[in-house]
Amino acid sequence: MRKDQCICSECRNELDIQADYCIHCGALFRTDQDCINHEEVKATSVCVICNRPLCHMCVTRHNGVAYCVEHRPGTYHQSILSRTSSDKHMIEYCVPEGAMFVQRHMG
Numbered sequence: 001m002r003k004d005q006c007i008c009s010e011c012r013n014e015l016d017i018q019a020d021y022c023i024h025c026g027a028l029f030r031t032d033q034d035c036i037n038h039e040e041v042k043a044t045s046v047c048v049i050c051n052r053p054l055c056h057m058c059v060t061r062h063n064g065v066a067y068c069v070e071h072r073p074g075t076y077h078q079s080i081l082s083r084t085s086s087d088k089h090m091i092e093y094c095v096p097e098g099a100m101f102v103q104r105h106m107g
Helices: none
Strands: 005-007 014-016 060-062 065-067 080-084 089-095 100-106
Touching: none
Parallel strands: none
Antiparallel strands: 005 014, 060 065, 080 089, 089 100
């Protein structure tokens, strides 16, 4: 692990030491963030898809990952973008489970 990284206390993944939240599981490290839906309640998590702060009443967890109601698994449609470059055909899949873009190169 590099000096500018730390370990998330929730999911144990590495992340930037300056991060306000974990990009892998949505754990929120700031204590001054209010919930997007309840301004009087402090947020405890961040949706890994849209990065909205959520309180314990608004967060949905699936396999340890935080989602808002709009992006919880089962309601979020995988988006598929297709484009052609000069030497390869590439498709990007937006994967809700990790909210990361996975690239597959098709031959």
